[in-house]
Amino acid sequence: MSAALPGIVWRRRADAAFRALALLVLFVALAALGTLIWDIVSDGAGALSWSFITSFSSRRASQAGIWHALTGSVFVILVTTVLAVPVGVAAAIYLEEYGGRSLVARIIELNITNLAAVPSIIYGLLGLGLFVRMMGMGRSILAGAATLALLVLPVVILSTREALRAVPKSLREGSYALGASKWQTIWHQVLPVATPGILTGLILALSRAIGETAPLITIGAVTFITFAPDSIWSPFTVLPIQIFNWVSRPQVEFQAVAAGGILVLVALLLSMNAAAIWLRDRHQKRGTW
Amino acid sequence: MKRVEFLIEWGLFGCALLSIGTTIGIILVLTIETVSFLRQVPIADFLFGTEWTPLFATPRFGVLPLVAGTMLVSAIAMLVALPMGLLSAVYLSEYADERLRRAVKPVLEILAGVPTVVYGYFALLFVTPLLQAVAPTLAGFNALSPGLVMGIMILPLVSSLSEDAMRGVPRGLREGSYALGATKMQTSLRVVVPAAFSGITAAFILAVSRAIGETMIVAIAAGQQPRLTADPRVPVETMTAYIVQVSLGDTPQGTLEYRTIFAVGMLLFIGTFGLNLVSTWLRERYREEYA
Secondary structure: OOOHHHHHHHHHHHHHHHHHHHHHHHHHHHHHHHHHHHHHHHHHHHHOOHHHHHOOOOOOHHHOOOHHHHHHHHHHHHHHHHHHHHHHHHHHHHHHHHHOOOHHHHHHHHHHHHHOOOOHHHHHHHHHHHHHHHOOOOOEHHHHHHHHHHHHHHHHHHHHHHHHHOOOHHHHHHHHHOOOOHHHHHHHHHHHHHHHHHHHHHHHHHHHHHOOOHHHHHHOOOOOOOOOOOOOOOEOOOHHHHHHHHHOOOOOHHHHHHHHHHHHHHHHHHHHHHHHHHHHHHHHHHOOO | OHHHHHHHHHHHHHHHHHHHHHHHHHHHHHHHHHHHHHHHOOHHHHHHOOOEOOOOOOOOEOOHHHHHHHHHHHHHHHHHHHHHHHHHHHHHHHHOOHHHHHHHHHHHHHHHHOOHHHHHHHHHHHHHHHHHHHOOOOOOOOOHHHHHHHHHHHHHHHHHHHHHHHHOOOHHHHHHHHHOOOOHHHHHHHHHHHHOHHHHHHHHHHHHHHHHHOOHHHHHHOOOOOOOOOOOOOOOOOHHHHHHHHHHOOOOOOOHHHHHHHHHHHHHHHHHHHHHHHHHHHHHHHHHHOO
C-alpha cells in the first residue's frame, strides 16, 4: 500500500495535466477561428456598402464592387445544381437500393470515396482538358459548372446515401406487402421520407462548391471582368476568384476590398448553412422512425 | 410495367457509373498531356532535376523544387494538425461531456468549411505580419505561415475522423483498464489510441493527402519561387501553386509550358490517389475489427 501511494498521486497529477493540455489545444483551435473572424470583420466592415455590392470591378479600390462576381457565383452554382443533383441522387439510389453487395457496386463505392479526396485543382485540369478544350465549351459558365458538378458529385452521392439509409426497412416492406413495385416503393415511400436529409446534404455540398477557387482558375475563369454574365456561354468570374485577385495586388487599399468580398462570401455561405440546419432540425422533430 | 422498372434500374446504374467515368476522365486527360510532355522532356530530367524554370528563355524542367516546396509546407501543416487533432479527439471522445461535445463540434465544422481563399488572406495579411514581429528575418512570402494556417484548417478533419475511430472502440476495453487501476490518461493513451490505431492512421494519411493538394493558401501566401530548400522563412512554390500561376498567365494552349501543368498534376494525382487508397483500406480494416 505504501509503495502504491506515490504512484497514484503522480498518475492523477499526470492525468490532470494531460486533460488541461488537451483542453488547451481545443481552446487554441477555437481561438484561431475567433481571430480569423475578428481579423476579417475589422478589415472588411469599412468596405461594405450598397454600392460595393452593386458595382463592377475597378482598377481603383475605392470604386471596386462585386456585382459581376456575385452574379457569377450564383449563376455557376445554379447550373452546378441542375447538373449534379439529379445524377448524384440517382447514383445514390442505385447504390443504396439496387446495388447491394455486388462487385460492381463495391468498386463504384470505393471509387467514390477516393474521388471525394482528390484535390480540387485536379478537377480543374480535368475540366480544362475535357470541357474547355475537347468539348469546346470555352471558358464559359457551363464549363465551370460542369467542372464543379463533377467535384461535388461524390459528396452528393455520399450524403444522399446516408439519408436513404436512415429510412427504416419496415417502410419498404409495408409498401411491398401492398403490392408496390421496387421503383414505386422508392418514389412514393422512401424518397419523400428521405427528402429533408437529402436536401441538407445537397446544401452542404453546394456550399462547398461556392467557396471553390482553384478548379475555376485552372479552367480559365477570368480575373478581371466588367459585366454580369447573361448566358451559360458567358465568360465569368466568381467571388473567391475576385477575392484572390484583390489579395494578390500589392496596393494596401485592395486588402480592405478583399476583406469586404470575404464578408459577402461568408454571408452567402452562412445563409446556406442556416438553411441546412433548419432542414435538419425540422427533420429530427418529425423523424420518430 | 416490368419494362419500365428495368429501364429505371439501368438509368440509375448509368448515373452511378459516371463516377467511374470521372476517374477514367482524369486519368485520360492527365496521361495524354503528360505523355506529350515527356516526349519533349526526358522523364529522368523531370523527376530528378533540381531546377524548375519552364517559363525562362532556357527552360529547365526538374520538378524537385516544386515537390520540396509541397513537402515543406505539408510537413509544417502536419506538425500542427496531427498532434493537435489527436489531442482534441482524445478530449472529445474520452473526457468531454455531451454538452461540451455538442457545443464544440459545430465550431470545428465551421473551421473545416471556411473557403480556403479566406485562409490564404488570413495567412498573408495576419499571420505573416504577426510572425515577422517575432522573427524579423521572415520574408513576406514564406512556407511557415501558410503551413501553420493549413494545419489549423486540417485539424478538424484529423480530430473528427480520429474521434470516430476512438468511439468505435468497445467500452469493455476501457472498463478493463479502469478495473486495473489505470487513470483516464493511461486508458486513453495505452488502450483506446492503440485499439483505434488503424482508424487514426487512416485519418493522418487523409490529412497528408489534403495538405499536398491544398492550393489557395499556398498560392496566396507562400510565394511563386520554385526553390529547393528546407528553410521555412523564404518564399517557395508548391505543385498546386505552380498550376495556378500558369493558369493565370497567358501561356498559349498546346505549348510545352502549358503541358507542364498536366505533368505536375499527374504527379499530384498519383500521390494523393495512392494515399487515399491506403487510407480507405485502413478504415475498412478498423470497421471489421470491432464490427
